Amino acid sequence: MGHKTNTESGDFLVILSDAYMDKRTLLKLLTAVAVAGCGQQSSTTKRLRVVVAGAGIVGASIAYHLAKSGASVTVIDKQGPATHASRGTFAWVNATWAKQPRHYHALNRDSLADWRQLQKLLNLPVRWGGSLEWFDGVDRQEKLVAQIAEQVEWGEPARMVDASEFATLEPHVKFDKAAIAAYSPNDGAVDPVLATQMLLNAAERLGATVSYPSELMDASTSGGRLTSVVTSTGSIEADRLVLATGAAFELPKSIAGIDIPQRSTPGIIAVTEPMTRLLNHVIAAPGIHMHQRDDGRVVIGEQDGAPQNEAHTIRLEGRPNDFPVQEIARQHGNRMLSIAKQFVPGMADAVIHDAYVGWRPLPIDGHPVLGATPANPDFYLAIMHSGVSLAPIVGQLVAHELTQAATIERLEQFRPTRTFQNVKLY
Numbered sequence: 001m002g003h004k005t006n007t008e009s010g011d012f013l014v015i016l017s018d019a020y021m022d023k024r025t026l027l028k029l030l031t032a033v034a035v036a037g038c039g040q041q042s043s044t045t046k047r048l049r050v051v052v053a054g055a056g057i058v059g060a061s062i063a064y065h066l067a068k069s070g071a072s073v074t075v076i077d078k079q080g081p082a083t084h085a086s087r088g089t090f091a092w093v094n095a096t097w098a099k100q101p102r103h104y105h106a107l108n109r110d111s112l113a114d115w116r117q118l119q120k121l122l123n124l125p126v127r128w129g130g131s132l133e134w135f136d137g138v139d140r141q142e143k144l145v146a147q148i149a150e151q152v153e154w155g156e157p158a159r160m161v162d163a164s165e166f167a168t169l170e171p172h173v174k175f176d177k178a179a180i181a182a183y184s185p186n187d188g189a190v191d192p193v194l195a196t197q198m199l200l201n202a203a204e205r206l207g208a209t210v211s212y213p214s215e216l217m218d219a220s221t222s223g224g225r226l227t228s229v230v231t232s233t234g235s236i237e238a239d240r241l242v243l244a245t246g247a248a249f250e251l252p253k254s255i256a257g258i259d260i261p262q263r264s265t266p267g268i269i270a271v272t273e274p275m276t277r278l279l280n281h282v283i284a285a286p287g288i289h290m291h292q293r294d295d296g297r298v299v300i301g302e303q304d305g306a307p308q309n310e311a312h313t314i315r316l317e318g319r320p321n322d323f324p325v326q327e328i329a330r331q332h333g334n335r336m337l338s339i340a341k342q343f344v345p346g347m348a349d350a351v352i353h354d355a356y357v358g359w360r361p362l363p364i365d366g367h368p369v370l371g372a373t374p375a376n377p378d379f380y381l382a383i384m385h386s387g388v389s390l391a392p393i394v395g396q397l398v399a400h401e402l403t404q405a406a407t408i409e410r411l412e413q414f415r416p417t418r419t420f421q422n423v424k425l426y
């Protein structure tokens with residue numbers, strides 16, 4: 001005989017209480033359950049009510065992990081799931097040389113391992129196989145060799161490959177016979193819109209509510225603690241508010257009273273109609289990045305962005321996530337496709353399906369901003385670039401900090417109160 005105790009963490013503990021168990025043993029077991037559940041809420045205590053503002057991939061992962069930890073979760077988005085950076089993203093999941101310094105590299109590396117776990121659990125659309133990267137110019141290539149040597153020192157299975165190995169790995173990609181490329185076998189790429197939606201679906205199955213369009217407008221406090229979140233569709237009583245609002249610069253200041261120095265730069269992502277398999281890896285070639293998803297679509301991102309001219313400057317005012325008309329999206333898609341074809345001649349007949357503008361949520365030091373605000377411990381910021389790479393680990397750590405009232409040591413370097421160095425990355 002036995003009965004189940006819902007720890008509200010998604011797990012059920014079976015407590016044996018059959019005739020053979022004496023009272024003392026049972027008491028000990030019950031105490032152990034109470035300690036294990038400390039910080040999560042038992043079925044008799046109040047569940048932590050969390051509003052997650054932002055249904056991009058970061059907000060979706062946080063919501064899923066919060067719901068899994070037993071919190072009562074409401075996700076709101078002013079537009080809809082994956083309509084901003086999490087749509088206009090290249091979605092390369094990596095912990096390559098650009099992830100500096102070592103503690104930030106480690107966060108990305110561990111998140112890749114978490115992607116594999118989450119993928120197994122929720123059947124998420126991640127395609128593994130690694131990346132191949134190279135640059136124009138002798139100096140930059142020499143630097144890449146040094147950067148890969150550092151990766152190896154840090155325990156990554158990365159290495160340089162020559163043209164003949166490259167041809168075996170990627171038979172359809174044209175590569176200079178004299179060149180070498182960095183091969184990072186642990187990398188992958190995600191279908192970010194589908195993954196975001198699937199994380200939200202999983203959160204909903206665990207009891208979360210996802211609401212959009214619903215814009216975060218304000219937050220009410222009493223005695224210095226959050227009482228409710230004010231949205232365009234009404235108020236929601238809440239104990240914590242997570243701002244996973246990406247490149248919406250103004251929100252940390254207007255809602256949580258803290259200014260995060262951010263630089264949000266635009267990028268264009270073009271996606272083709274499905275094609276027969278041409279690419280096995282993420283290809284980071286000079287000027288252009290590509291990968292081919294499981295659905296056969298090739299995703300193309302550019303390294304330097306669209307040409308700077310007056311028309312573009314005017315169009316980019318107001319930071320739009322869509323092109324004004326489909327014809328302009330098609331033109332940009334075809335411009336990028338023509339560069340991609342130089343490296344992958346098999347894409348000669350490729351047809352652009354769509355193109356998006358994405359604005360990077362980019363704290364000026366390039367690192368995530370994770371943690372409660374100094375003015376109010378109930379407001380928690382989760383703003384970052386490389387949010388696709390980082391979503392699984394961030395979701396897990398943020399949910400842990402919030403539901404366990406814990407402080408996770410490895411997040412200390414990413415707090416909103418740090419001094420931000422200005423590092424030009426993208």
Ligand SMILES: Cc1cc2nc3c(=O)[nH]c(=O)nc-3n(C[C@H](O)[C@H](O)[C@H](O)COP(=O)(O)OP(=O)(O)OC[C@H]3O[C@@H](n4cnc5c(N)ncnc54)[C@H](O)[C@@H]3O)c2cc1C
Nearest residue numbers: 054056058078084085086089092216246267358386387389
């Ligand atoms: C061109 C480009 C290429 C990139 N390439 C990569 C890459 O290869 N690998 C990688 O790991 N990362 C990459 N990134 C970065 C990555 O895409 C982002 O870090 C990630 O998508 C951020 O997710 P998010 O959920 O924080 O933000 P978003 O996806 O932007 O979501 C924020 C959400 O907040 C909502 N919101 C805003 N204001 C409010 C409000 N007041 N009320 C309610 N909701 C609100 C928005 O509607 C939006 O849906 C790239 C980004 C870009 C733009």
